[in-house]
Structure formats: structure tokens, C-alpha cells
Amino acid sequence: MIDMIETMETTMRSPLQAATFHPATRRELLRGSGVLFAWAFVPRLARAEGRDPRFLTIVLRGGLDGLAAVAPVGDPDWVKLRGNNALTLDGPKPGLPLDSFFALNPAMPNVHRLYQEGHATIVHAAATPYRERSHFDGQDMLESGLPKLGAVDSGWLNRALAGLAPSPDAIASHRKAFAVGPITPLVVRGAAPVLSWVPPRLQPVSDETTLRVLDLYRHTDPTFAQGLEEGLGAAIIAKAGGVTEARPDVPDIPGAGGIEQVRAYFAEAAGAAAKFLAAPEGPRVGALAFDGWDTHVQEGAVTGRLADLLGALDGAIGAIKTNMGDAWNETVVTLVTEFGRTARVNGNQGTDHGTGTVALLLGGALKGGRVIADWPGVKETDLYEKRDLKATTDLRAVLKGLLRDHLRADERALAADVFPGSDAVAPMTGLLA
């Protein structure tokens, strides 16, 4: 069994650190933020039906480009919109067809396989009610489930749990796990007890963060820029557009950063989450977050950065499926992001903050193999504020539908407490098998 942790402040562990560190205690190795689970108690109503449902939410922070993940290849305006950056069914890396209209990014073969097996559903042109374009606010809105911004201290998933009557036989053996004060993604924070587990491997500094820091240094402190560059590999320097001044070539150290580390972290974190959820006495509801989706520059949807990230995510989904074992058939995984990106590519071969995007739903409990979309079109006149994919589906409808039908959350509680002010947003029906 993987250790639980108490509240911890920071961590001392990274692959680089391990070699030079004084021997760390097990506690130290496990601290930090990472995968976090809300304790589900095993929902009583679902239990009474003889089911033991699992529910995992993965927050993709940064704003996933839904059009790059799932492209409307059947839309006549699609290629006009994205030009050479458009994912199509042709070319060296053709999209994986989902139906006559949509194709999946070729970096995601696991998702494609699950889709064909009826275990994946894609909701397109979806968004939260948030219509501004700030990450922090957008993430708060996504995770809090509240209709407007303000001070929040709980997330919709936690409030959904709080409303579920616990099954008495399920909690006794793990009550002690509630003595945890984790640093938790907002979506699972709140009154319901939360336990946390932290993967030994931390989410590494993303290339994106490194590039932003380097960019900041270059604009404000050339000495710092040079100092940082000396520690970085050649590949990331190249991405940043070369070096500040002549410097000796630094060879890239395999596994010392970049996508390999991200891939490993994603798979480890998601895989561990699945193991927990699959365990007979484990938690039933969980959440985790993956960063790095803010692709303003050199998005690389088909080959490049976003493709790499989607590939890492696909690997994580594969790990979930594998580690879930038989429990997969009672599982729903949702992948959600705070907003989409601009429909058009910007001046840096990237995309800026937008609105409508995709939500990916995975799991054996789904009636999958479908793309659910009230397609708004991508002609300029169809776009939200002439720039973003219009949101035609309220993400809350999808989540409410899943919470109601999978976890048997009370529909009135969903409208009043879980997603307050969402009376007009009816839970989506028929998502489950």
C-alpha cells in the first residue's frame, strides 16, 4: 500500500536531487502536492444497487486546445481556419477518425482504442460559464463549480461527495485516512474529508515554465539568463531561440527534463490514482491535475509540444485502464480544462486563450464511442467574439449528468450546492451504459 501523508509543506525530491541529498525520510519523500483523492465513502445509493462506482477527474491546467485534440475534419471551414496547422485525415500523421466529422489527434491511440470499444466519449464545443480569459479565474470557476468568481474554499467534487450519504460499511476501516491536511486542487477541497497521496516523482518543471523564466531573465537580467542557460540542455535553449551569448554546447541529458519526465510523471500519477480507486477498500472518487496546456508559442499540435503532451496524457490514460483492472467497468474518468484556445493560430504558431473546447470522458461505465456536440461551426461569424470556438454545451450539464447517474448524486443538491445557480442547466442524460 502506498503511504498516506500528513500535511507537508514542500518537497526535497526530484531525480536530480536524489543523488546529492542527505538521506531523506520516507515522509520527506512523499511530501508535496500531487495526486489527491477525495474520500467517497462509497456512495450508498449506488452501493444499494450492487454497484461500486469509481470517479476520477483530471484537470488539465493551462487551457487545452480542443480543436487540436479533436478536429472537425468534416467541417468545410476547418482547413481554411488552421491552414498548415490543421489536423486532417491526410499527411504523414493523419488524424484517427472518430466519426464522419471528427478525428482524434494521432498522439492518442489509447483513447482511440477505448473509443472504438465504446469506452470513450468526447464532448465538443463545451465550456464552463466563464467567458473571460484569465487562467487563475478560469481554473477557479472550473474547479469551484460556482457561477461567478469570488472567494472560494471548496470544489464541486467535494461538495458532491458531501451530499452523498456514506455507506456505513465502507468508512470504518479508513477513518484514520481522514486525518490529513493536504494541499489539494480546489475541485476536491471542502468539507468532505480528503486524503492525499504524493507520487515520489514530482511534476517536473515544465519546458513551458522554464522558457517563461528564461524569457523573463532575458528581458530583465542578462546575467541570470546566462546563468540559467548554463544549466539547461541544448534542446530547450533552441526552443527559446538560441543563447544569449556564445556558450559551449551543453549536451542534453536524457531524462533530465522535458517530455520524458512529463510522460513518466503523468503515467505514474494517473496509474497510482487508478490503483487506489481499484483497491477494494480504497477511495472511490479522486482528482488530479496536469499542467502545461498553455500553448501560446509553437503549439505543435500534430508534431511538437502539444502532440507530446497529448501523447503523455494518452499514456496516462493507458495506465489508468491497466491499473483499474476489473474496476474499469465501473469507472468514469473526466478530463476537463478551464477554457479552450483561439480558433485561429496566432503570430507565433500558437493559440491564445479562448472559450469552447473538449471534455474527454473515459471508462467502462460509459455508453461511449460517440462525439457529443452541437457543432457551432468555425466560420468567422460562427466564432465567439469572432475568435473562439463557441461553447454550445455547458460543461456543468455533463458533470451533473455523470454525478447523478454514476454516483447517484441528488439532482436538487446538484443544482443547489454542487453547481449553485445551475437550475437551468439540465443534467445530460444517457451518458452511461
Next chain:
Amino acid sequence: MTLDPRNAALALHRFGFGPKLGSTSGSIAAIASDPQGALLAELEVPKAGQIVNPNLATSGAAQRTGFEFAYARQAQMVLERRRREAAQAENPGAGNAMEDKPAEAAAQANAMTPPRRNFLDEAGARINAAHNADIGFVERLVWFWSNHFCVAGTYMAGAYEREAIRPHVLGRFADMLQAAEGHPAMLDYLDNAQSIGPSSDEGIVRNRGLNENLAREILELHTLGVRTVYTQADVTNFAKVITGWTMLPTRDNPEHGGEFVFNPRMHEPGEQTLIGKTYAGGGVQQGRSVLADLARHPATAKHIATKLARHFIADEPPPALIERLTFRFFETEGDLKEVAKALVTAPEAWAAERAKIKRPSEWVVATRRAAGRKNINTQGMVGQQRLLGEWLWQPSAPTGYSDDNAAWLSGLKLRLQSANTFAQAVAADVDPRELVDATLGPLATAETRQAVARAETKVQALTLLIVAPEFQRR
């Protein structure tokens, strides 16, 4: 009243441990009406720089605890080896038990042993003092002096800082010098405990002699400065002067082992000449007299003034500032409070250019203060600063940790990783946009503000903030 938030932020970052989020006394706003006055006021707080905690072990007790633990462990290892050898003799094919159990070996290395407990208690007291200070100017001075008179590889380092450095941080340099050089931690670290006058009784009977290590470092590092007014003959003679300054043997003395003692049997008899002055023979007083003269030597004043200016202001400090501090040190006979005042009232000390990079230990504390952490994790912070190249009380040489920027620039990538790790743990609790104002205020460049505001996650925003040059520089 005019407010000066820029100099308030500067005072906090340059002379303290950075602004403390949520604090009414350690914030930019709190000292904006008179940043310089706030620094001066910290010098007047009663018992400033002292740690009063009866639970912390004295250096002697720490040394004995450490020694006893190490000795018991050695005995255990001997037993283990004998058992192994016996087993090998019985069954020559058997493997090596310890080598087969790396996990056990690792667990042993991780165990909370009494010396480790002592170390963490001391480290916790030190880090908390810095974390909880309003600005932290006096603590920064403690850290400066502790690094100036550094020791390493001893169970006594934490207690040494409390016993030899802190009592004099706003007192007289001469007293700190006497306390440091006569402290068992220093005598042990720089080998003087084993130095024997060749003509002393011990020297004659055991045919043993001098160890010049401490004498040389006192002249070169602690007082006059390298290549100043002394010669090799002065070093040798000084080494003779301080023979007999040693500690009671820990092995044989469970009551007082590890405490300072002057052992006349080891002391080189007779007068010695040092830098043109002759010191009459007379036991421990001979060394005390030399130290007193070294403390008031003009070369010492200049050496200390240069180091202080280099630490707080620039690798190549303005000559006017060095002159100012040298003069003040000299005219007050090394009154360190007066020197500290001279530093913060010097116009050069408020230069807008922030030429220095914070050392890792200082930066680590600043990150916790910036994020408004109420409770801090000593072990985590000690580990973090060690990872970044500044192992607490364990510098690799008696020069202490470098004050040159070049020594720390190559660590920026590690700081980035370290910052990211910290941010992952705490970012959920903060609003990075508010943090920019609270932490950097007017020091924030437009670029940093924008980078934080546009960050893709709170983790990224907090990371950017604490690795920003405005945050990492003094």
C-alpha cells in the same frame, strides 16, 4: 508623512529576509514611512539576535551526545562484524548480510538519532528566528558572522553559533573573536585542540608539535586578511601562542568532555613575537592578548568592512562605503552595532542596483515568508538549502560560503526546480497576483508582473515570482 515603499522593499530584501505575507510588521507597508529607521530600530530590540531556549543543548552536551552515539554505533558495528565473521567461518558460502540489505542500511542512515535531533532542533531555532523576524536585519548579521567564523564537521555547530556568535552580534568584534577562537567547536574544527608546543611538557614527552591551521586562518580569514601584514614566522609564532587551547577529551569525561580547557602541559612556554610585538609568556592570557591586538588592527577593520560591504551591497563594493565602514569600525574599536548602523545609513547601501544574489539559505527563508507560511518545515528547508549548495553549518572550507555572485549563478537551474517543487506544495493557498505587490512592490518590473499575471497556473505564477531576479537579488 511621505511613504517610501521602494526603499522599504529594498530594506526587506537587502538587509532582511524579504517581506512576510500577512504580517503587519514585516511588510513593505509597515516600514514604508521610514525604512532606514525600521532597520535601525531592529538593532535596539532587547535581546536582539539571541535565542533563548532552555531545551537546546550546550555545545559540551551536544558533543558528548554525539560522541556517545557514534561510539555505541561503532561498538554495534564491531559486534555485527564479529557475528558475520563467525557465520562465514561456519558457512563459507553465505553472502554478506549487510550488503544484502540496502533498505536496512538506508533506514539506519535515516533514523532520527540523538545528534540528528540536536542538529534539527538547532536548525529549527535558527530558521524560525529568521522566518519570524519582522525584517530580519539582526538575523542576517548573525548569519553573516556565523559564516565569517564558520565551523564544520562538528556536533557543536548550532550551539557554537548561539554561544560564540549571537551574544556579540551587536557587541564588540573583539569579544566575538575571543569567543569564537576559544570555542571548542573552532578548536576542534581547525585542529588547534591537537596542537602541541614542541617545547611544552607534552611536546617533549610525546615528541609532538604544532598544528598551524587555526593560527593561520585567524590571521588570514578572521582578522587581518590574506596577504596583509603578517609573515609565515608570525603564523608559526601565533600557533605557539595558542597551544594548550583545547577541549576536555569527550571519551574520558562524561561530565565535561567537549568543553574548553587551557592545558598548560601543551602550551609552548616563553615569550613570542608577532607582527612586531612581543608577548610575554603566561598561559592562556598570551593568546587572549594577541587576539585583542588583532581585533583592533587597522587591517582587520578594513577586512571586516570589505566583507560586510561585499555581503550586503556588491561583489566589488564602492570604495567610499568600505572606507566609511572601516573608519567606523576603527573609531568605535569594533562596536558591531555601530558598524551595522553605519552600513544602513550609508548612501551607498541604498543603491538602486541590486548587485547581489541571495544565498540559498536566505532565499529559501524568503520564499516561505513570501508565501505567508505559518508553520515551516525545518527538515525540508535544511534539505532544500543543502540541495542548492549551502549545507547548513557544513561549508567545505574555513572560508565559509562564498559571497561572490559567480558562486551561485550556476545554481539558478536548481533554484528553478526547487522553486517549482515548493510552488507545487503551496501555490493553492495563495493568489500570486496579490503576492507580487506584497513581495516585490515597486521593485517588480513590468515584465515580472506580466509574467506572473499571464502564468498558466498558480504553481507557474508562484514559481516565476520567486525565481524572478527582483526576488533572488538582494
